[in-house]
Amino acid sequence: MLDTQEQPSIPDASYLIGLNEMQRQAVTHTEGPLMIIAGAGSGKTKVLTSRIAHLLKEQKATPHQILALTFTNKAAAEMRHRIVGIIGDSAKAIWLGTFHSVFVRFLRMEAHRLGYPAHFTIYDSEDSKSLLKQIVKDLNLDDKIYKPNLLLSRISHFKNKLISAHIYAGHSTYQTEDARMRIPRFGEIFLRYTNYCHKAAAMDFDDLLLHTHTLLHNNAELTETYQRKFSYVFVDEFQDTNLVQYSMLKKLVAHHQNICVVGDDAQSIYAFRGADIQNILHFTKDYPQHTVVKLEQNYRSTKRIVDVANQIIRHNEAQLPKKVWTDNNLGEPIEMVKATSDVEEARLVVASLLAQKRKHAVLYQDFVILYRTNNQSRNFEEALRRSNIPYRIIGGLSFYQRKEVKDFIAYLSFLVNHNDAESFKRIINLPKRGIGSVTVDKIFAIAYEQERSLWDILCDATGFLGGAVAIAVGRFVALIQEMTDRLASENAYLVAVAVAKESGFLKELYEDKTIEGLTRYEHIQELLNGIKQFVDDAENNDASLGRFIQEIALITDGDQETQQQDAVTLMTIHTSKGMEFKYVYLVGMEEDLFPSSMMLGSKADVEEERRLFYVAVTRAQLKLTLSYALSRYRFGKLTHTQPSRFLNEVVLVPQEPKKVGMAPTRVVNVPPRGNINGTFKIGDHVKHAHFGTGQIIQLMETEGVSKAIIFFHNRGNKTLLLNYAKLEILPTQ
Numbered sequence: 001m002l003d004t005q006e007q008p009s010i011p012d013a014s015y016l017i018g019l020n021e022m023q024r025q026a027v028t029h030t031e032g033p034l035m036i037i038a039g040a041g042s043g044k045t046k047v048l049t050s051r052i053a054h055l056l057k058e059q060k061a062t063p064h065q066i067l068a069l070t071f072t073n074k075a076a077a078e079m080r081h082r083i084v085g086i087i088g089d090s091a092k093a094i095w096l097g098t099f100h101s102v103f104v105r106f107l108r109m110e111a112h113r114l115g116y117p118a119h120f121t122i123y124d125s126e127d128s129k130s131l132l133k134q135i136v137k138d139l140n141l142d143d144k145i146y147k148p149n150l151l152l153s154r155i156s157h158f159k160n161k162l163i164s165a166h167i168y169a170g171h172s173t174y175q176t177e178d179a180r181m182r183i184p185r186f187g188e189i190f191l192r193y194t195n196y197c198h199k200a201a202a203m204d205f206d207d208l209l210l211h212t213h214t215l216l217h218n219n220a221e222l223t224e225t226y227q228r229k230f231s232y233v234f235v236d237e238f239q240d241t242n243l244v245q246y247s248m249l250k251k252l253v254a255h256h257q258n259i260c261v262v263g264d265d266a267q268s269i270y271a272f273r274g275a276d277i278q279n280i281l282h283f284t285k286d287y288p289q290h291t292v293v294k295l296e297q298n299y300r301s302t303k304r305i306v307d308v309a310n311q312i313i314r315h316n317e318a319q320l321p322k323k324v325w326t327d328n329n330l331g332e333p334i335e336m337v338k339a340t341s342d343v344e345e346a347r348l349v350v351a352s353l354l355a356q357k358r359k360h361a362v363l364y365q366d367f368v369i370l371y372r373t374n375n376q377s378r379n380f381e382e383a384l385r386r387s388n389i390p391y392r393i394i395g396g397l398s399f400y401q402r403k404e405v406k407d408f409i410a411y412l413s414f415l416v417n418h419n420d421a422e423s424f425k426r427i428i429n430l431p432k433r434g435i436g437s438v439t440v441d442k443i444f445a446i447a448y449e450q451e452r453s454l455w456d457i458l459c460d461a462t463g464f465l466g467g468a469v470a471i472a473v474g475r476f477v478a479l480i481q482e483m484t485d486r487l488a489s490e491n492a493y494l495v496a497v498a499v500a501k502e503s504g505f506l507k508e509l510y511e512d513k514t515i516e517g518l519t520r521y522e523h524i525q526e527l528l529n530g531i532k533q534f535v536d537d538a539e540n541n542d543a544s545l546g547r548f549i550q551e552i553a554l555i556t557d558g559d560q561e562t563q564q565q566d567a568v569t570l571m572t573i574h575t576s577k578g579m580e581f582k583y584v585y586l587v588g589m590e591e592d593l594f595p596s597s598m599m600l601g602s603k604a605d606v607e608e609e610r611r612l613f614y615v616a617v618t619r620a621q622l623k624l625t626l627s628y629a630l631s632r633y634r635f636g637k638l639t640h641t642q643p644s645r646f647l648n649e650v651v652l653v654p655q656e657p658k659k660v661g662m663a664p665t666r667v668v669n670v671p672p673r674g675n676i677n678g679t680f681k682i683g684d685h686v687k688h689a690h691f692g693t694g695q696i697i698q699l700m701e702t703e704g705v706s707k708a709i710i711f712f713h714n715r716g717n718k719t720l721l722l723n724y725a726k727l728e729i730l731p732t733q
Helices: 019-026 044-058 075-087 089-091 100-116 124-140 148-160 166-167 172-180 185-199 205-218 220-229 243-254 304-315 340-362 376-388 403-416 421-427 437-450 454-457 467-486 491-504 505-511 517-535 545-553 604-617 646-649
Strands: 032-037 065-070 093-099 121-123 202-206 234-235 259-263 291-295 335-339 368-373 391-393 568-572 582-586 619-630 631-634 637-640 684-690 692-702 705-712 715-719
Touching: 019 044, 019 291, 044 065, 044 234, 044 259, 065 100, 075 093, 089 646, 093 100, 100 205, 100 220, 121 172, 121 205, 121 421, 121 545, 124 148, 124 185, 124 202, 124 421, 148 185, 148 205, 148 243, 166 185, 202 205, 205 220, 205 505, 220 243, 234 243, 304 604, 304 619, 304 646, 335 340, 340 368, 340 376, 340 582, 340 619, 340 631, 368 376, 376 391, 376 568, 403 421, 403 467, 403 491, 403 505, 403 517, 403 545, 421 545, 437 454, 437 692, 454 467, 454 505, 467 491, 491 505, 491 517, 491 545, 505 517, 505 604, 517 545, 582 604, 604 646, 604 684, 684 705
Parallel strands: 032 259, 032 291, 065 093, 065 234, 121 202, 234 259, 335 619, 368 568, 368 582, 391 568, 582 619
Antiparallel strands: 631 637, 684 692, 692 705, 705 715
16 A cells, blocks of 8 residues: 555545445445446446445555456446546546556557557457458458458457467367368468558457457566556456456456456346356356345336346346345336337337327437347338437447548558558548559568568658659658658647648548538548547547547447437447436347347357346336337248247236227127128138238227238238128138
8 A cells, every 4th residue: 555645535435325235335345356246227336436435535545556447438437427526536547447448558558568569559340351351352262251240250259268360270170160161261361360460560459358368467577566556456347248358357356356346147248249147157156255245226217117127037047146126116017019010010119109208298318219130220210200200329330430530540540550551551542642452452462571561661662663653652651751740749639630631631522512522521520629629628638649549449339429419219229238218118029039030049048138138128217118010021021920938928918918009909709791700810811802811910999990900921911991801711721
């Protein structure tokens, strides 16, 4: 510990006010391994921030001794804001951020041990895919077999399992698997990808963790330094950690063993990203001297919503036992919307949404529509537009993924790292300079053959390029050098404005007077606005271009900014984690959609889908509505669907639920004209003189008029009046 004079001044235990008994236990238990099982809506952020404040007040810890890790920048910013509110500006010295942002900070100081410069570039997935495309092209492989998405996903999978390209190359088992998958040269691609990244002084997101892991496990002296530095380690959303992350954590806390993990196994939903639920399930075995505190009181949702959530998760076997409860009101009943088709589902959900808005006099932003897959949004977007309801989609194309934005950022990245090959490829002929792909390929080939850096080759381009191309490359080098010279004396905004003007990039966009061109120009202006805000931020003590590039490279899906207008939110369930809304519509509750047909291969997969269902339900504060359709277009064909198995696991409403705005569905006892076979029931096979044969999928009676919705095999769904349809009931097949 350092001298007490360095301790921040904190008001007497004000942070303990309002904590319940279990929250207080979690806050005041400071020594040794601690697992806080935090049920949905249980106030875990308040507990985390209060616990850090308690360490600084009672344990006389200093801010720089604390390492606190989250999974989104938004969560980290919220924690930092709360802690600063309790203890003041000294909290800014805490190592607090996402795994990636914190370990980027570590790597900027230590990556030279791996042969990387401090200013290494961070590749996003698009950069990585571009590089993989180039490698596939260089190796003369079929890009329809060696697809970038497949290659990157497989590379990421192995890195998250601590298997590097060099380890991969040494195991024949992996080569056998590659042959079975018909990508026998994957190992070679993996190795080239790794070497190219190193040569370009670039790391992808997985590398940020893998290289940190390598340093911590291969350098005992360095590791001991950081073990002694961090006396207390916190991990939020622990259930989302993967093998690499947990292995690093165990190494960092080996000296003090003061690790506090906060999570909920019932909300572990990122296995497809490498998250391993076994980390939280086995924590108590890894740390025998552990303490467990359960936060089971839900402050978010009504009793009905909490009860349904408990009903859902009790069907999972792989879980830590807990019973979430609440003192909140009983609340409104859970509602079910049953539709004949996906189009009708969207219409009925929007009608229900409008009815709820009028009934409770609330805002559109109080509503969210959650779905399992992004492509489900289309029908709901159309239904919302038809009703003139404003909406926003979260999880769509990020501002920083737009082509013109990525192009301009590539210019800025290349100033910081002259060997960033992916940025170079984006900007070398933008605006057009008469430098084509043949020249670019030649530059890379010479750099590879001579084992020289990209920048060295560019500076000597006149030696192997002739005529106009050599002049054009020379001008490009001169531009980059001139802009680079500004980095030492000018902030990020001044440099960015100079690049936008001197490169001709902004001029080219401005001269494109199409609507698309104007939009692209406005996007670059907005980017420059963002850089200006970054520079003007009083809390930012580093306004350099390199720091700005790092900040935007680490933006996660959960950090995408949303417009503040009053609008209904649409998003996938995965994206909604950590959020809450007063009114939640969970749509598409059908077999093969939710649970997904891709997640039925094992019991573990189904349990992951059930946890996803649990997460969706627990986003709701006041009202939860579930919906499903009896038919849906999939892959261009109208298909019959079945209600999700998950609906049978909870007691919600009677077997035949009420439809929004319509009478309850029931068997219609109507003796139709011309039919001598008696009354109809759902499931009957019938024949119509014009539409042919079909099957009754719904019967209803509205204002004394009996109707049937029938799926005709050649004509799709039709709604017919039973007194006039002249249907013939066919024998049961």
